[in-house]
Amino acid sequence: MKKIILNSLICLLFLAIALSSCNGNSESSALVMAVESNPKSLDPRVGNDSISARIHQLLFNSLVKKNERFEIIPNLATFEESPDHSTITFRLRPGVKFHNGRELTARDVKYTLDSILNGAVQSPYRGDFIKSDSLRVESVEARDPLTVVLRIRGHLPTLLTSLVPIGIIPEGMSNQDAAQKPVGTGPFKFVSQAEQQQIDLEAFDGYFENPPSIKRLRIRLIQDNAVRQLELKRGDIHLAVNTLFPPDVVEAMKSEPGLKVVITNGTNIDYIGVNVTDPILSKREVRQAIAYGIDREQIIREVWRGQARKAISILPPEQWAFEPDVKSYNHDVAKAKQLLDQAGYTDADSNGPQPRFTLTLKTSSNAFSRQIASNFQDQLKKIGIELKLESAEFATFQSQVIQGNFQLCYLRDIGANQHVDIFQNLYHSRSIPTAAKNYSEGRNRSRYRNPEIDRLIERAESTGNEMEQKELYRQIQKILAEDLPQIYLWHPSNVVIASNRVGNINIDPSGSFFFIRSLTFSEAPLKESSE
Structure with a gap:
């Protein structure tokens, strides 16, 4: 009997080892x-955080995508915009299949976009397609199995860009399944x-x-x-x-x-946001002095350990409209002091301990952000600016910035600067967020107003000629490099x-x-x- 039990235990032991080995091989694959x-969500209509967006790229395809110069090119469909901007016609690739074996048709595209437009799903992207009653996607028509027509009221120059993150889901998929058991074409x-x-x-x-x-x-x-x-x-x-x-x-x-x-090389950008309505920071000479006072090269070398490159525009160098010939700010203490003198903030005690003035820089509570801010504090002290630092957990910090409750802030823009739409969103006066509209108008949190910038942005948005657009965006970047509603730092x-x-x-x-x-x-x- 003991021998039978012993043999049984040995068999069980070998079985456990075999199962363990199988599991190990499975995991290793x-x-x-x-x-x-x-x-936030696996539903591509809902998850708009960076992690969700990255995972969506594995599961879904959108109608259009970006190329290496961040131009909009076909993905699931080719596209053609009418001369009067009232329609965009998409022609789908034939033979594309969903993960469940169903073939992609125009009805799937209509279902996906209609669910955003009609509020069937609570999508943070809805505002990209419905700006107002007079500026919106009016309807989505499945003209035939492979043709989709978007009808537009007004002119939406950012519409193709807005379609980039919208992965297409099968017609009839419930919101719950889209979030918990997603099916795409990726x-x-x-x-x-x-x-x-x-x-x-x-x-x-x-x-x-x-x-x-x-x-x-x-x-x-x-x-x-x-x-x-x-x-x-x-x-x-x-x-x-x-x-x-x-x-x-x-x-x-x-x-x-x-x-x-x-x-x-990466394309995200870190910058110092400047509240240009502040009495001190409203003076361009002060903003330029701060830009000269920050030693970007030293911070990139010693803090970033070389894992970043200097930024001179909101756009990365890879972007098709990037303009390299703009005013840049190499570290120059003497130049910074000269600009502060010109602004009326003289050094009362000739390089003594008394600051010319005091500013407050706000950051998130992230330890690395606070380390960077500490470097700014040390560097600006050398040109006579006392910099006080305040940090808060991200939601509080972001709320303060959106509401304009800051002088300076240290921010990172992730992804949005890959598109020329960034100029309208960050610098046009109509994008200044206000309490009256629950701060929803845009991301011009610097409260920057420049009629010439507004005019150039509107001209760039109204033309379909890329060469003309490139010239207009070149002029915009040159003006912004002088005005500095933001102080560009580096691309991590x-x-x-x-x-x-x-x-x-x-x-x-x-x-x-x-x-x-x-x-x-x-x-x-x-x-x-x-x-």
């Missing part, structure tokens, strides 16, 4: 990627989700472009930098893309065995930390997740026996 926050299809933990995807072999090389992709939420770093070292995570590791941690991980660090780099098992890492400057489709992932090496 999935590329595991870490993200630093939970997506390179990966949804498998399962453990909320606040992980999302499992698998390659869609029916993808209309080249299907992914990676067959299984697991996206894990790991908010803590230290835990994310540890799991990368152990090999439990294989990929982390722009997950907000401090620059010194990134540098340290370059020497970790089994890992690779890929750093490329894209940072990819990956296992040596991950290959073909070619992230584009926008930092999108499109490159994941082309990654390779080798088998895990066998562990050596300890015997």
Whole structure:
């Protein structure tokens, strides 16, 4: 009897080892990627945070997309705008299939867009398509199975850009399913989700472009930098893309065995927002003095550890309308002091401890943002400006900025500066947010007013000629570089930390997740026996 029990236990032990080995092999076949926050929603009509938008790029396709110069080009459809801007006609690619096997038709596009326009889904994108009763998408017509016509009241020059993040879902899909069991046409299809933990995807072999090389992709939420770093070292995570590791941690991980660090130019921009209605900051000489007083090169070198590049415009250099020939501000203490003198803020005690004036800079409570702000404080002290620092958790900080309750603030723009629409949204006087309209008009939080800028923006939006637009945007950037409603600082780099098992890492400057489709992932090496 004892022998039978012993044999049974041995069999169970071998079975457990075999199952464990199978599970291990299954796990090793999935590329595991870490993200630093939970997506707001997997529904592409709802999730507008950066993590949601990146995951949507894996699951869905939109009608149009951006190329490497951030021009709008076809994705699911070619497009043609009527000369009077009253219609845009889209012609869908034939043969595109959803993950459930259904073929994409114009009715799916109509259903997706109608649900946003009619409020069937509470979409943060609705305001992009309905500006007012006289400025809006009026209707969406499925003219035939492969033709969609958008009818527009007024002129919406930003409409094509607004369509970029809108992934198309199948007709009839409920809001609940779109958020919890999404179906798209993208390179990966949804498998399962453990909320606040992980999302499992698998390659869609029916993808209309080249299907992914990676067959299984697991996206894990790991908010803590230290835990994310540890799991990368152990090999439990294989990929982390722009997950907000401090620059010194990134540098340290370059020497970790089994890992690779890929750093490329990014397009996001950090800047100092300036409230130009403030009595001191309303003077252009003061704003220019601050720009000269900040030593960007030193901060990029010593704080960013080289993981950023200097910015001279709101647009990144890759953008088709970027103008390189604008006034730039290399660190120049003497020039900064001269400008402050011209503004009427003389040095009363000749380089003594008494400041010319005091300003307050607001930041989020993020430790790295506060470190950057501390550098600003030290540098501006050398030109006679006392800088007080205030930080708050992000929601409070953002609310203060939107309401104009600040003098200076340290901000980052993610993605929006890839489009020329940014000029209307940040600098046109009609985009100044007001309490009367619940601060919904736009993002001109500097409260900047310049009739010439308004005129140039309106002309650029009204013409369909790219060369004419480029000239108008060139003039706009030159004026902004002189006026400085914002003080441009740097473009943070894209940072990819990956296992040596991950290959073909070619992230584009926008930092999108499109490159994941082309990654390779080798088998895990066998562990050596300890015997």
